[in-house]
Amino acid sequence: MSNAKPLPLLDSTADGVVPCCPPLNERPITAEEAETAARMFKALGDPVRLRLFSAVAAHEGGEACVCDISDVGVSQPTVSHHLKKLKEAGLLTSERRGTWVYYRVEPSVLAAMGRLLTTTAPTARAAAV
Amino acid sequence: MSNAKPLPLLDSTADGVVPCCPPLNERPITAEEAETAARMFKALGDPVRLRLFSAVAAHEGGEACVCDISDVGVSQPTVSHHLKKLKEAGLLTSERRGTWVYYRVEPSVLAAMGRLLTTTAPTARAAAV
């Protein structure tokens, strides 16, 4: 039905992808930035989704079909539901290849989230910890 | 009343803190690890909490009293509620100093989350992308 809903969390401005936000400790993020970033964190804020995401990310070739990662202790519809959520959050992309559907991680989004959590030049005092 | 509920997300084994988990793409994380890590991501999965966390992290000296960061568009009890959630998740610590309560980020937890999102040596085939 084509409701793919890419929902680009990173404003794909021109060059492709954009880091969304500076590190969290660099300056207080705005309400708008928070809305965007929170959606990414929320997507990883469920144990089942986190396992599915990790399973895809760690799978050989950086991609995996649903059948390869369905063993997470919940029903098949639930797996499908979570994969959809991850896709809507922009963390995964999917592609049908014959009978199977393959998911792979969106590397730029992963990098953007990592950057958010990067501790940049501390306020000097932080180093004393 | 003392129900501080530290809830150490990082198993403070011996040396103080422990990275909780390897990068998500290194190997599929276990159900147990996912439970722990998801709690951290979930804590940042709300826009208001993310703004509060960022406000504390970016504040001068790495700490801030509630009054300094309460301007996020929700009521003051709600701010307190979210700060409590962040504290329970191990992302923030609090300390009362006179009239005010100061919050500061737990740097090791931030680092642990960053490590989770770090893209380590791809499975070799991933480089072909």
Place this chain on the structure above:
DNA sequence: TGCGTATTTCGACATTCGTCGATGTGCTGT
């Protein structure tokens, strides 16, 4: 001691979320 300010706790409420079984859709092979 008593007042005012700062922060937390306490219900209460509507909304969202995770889960399931049943059903639908897409593709393959016979």
Place this chain on the structure above:
DNA sequence: ACAGCACATCGACGAATGTCGAAATACGCA
């Protein structure tokens, strides 16, 4: 054409979440 497998969608349900106003607690100060 049809049966079978892989995956997605639908509808329903209880549980968790975010929010608020009201009240409680903690401190500093007059």
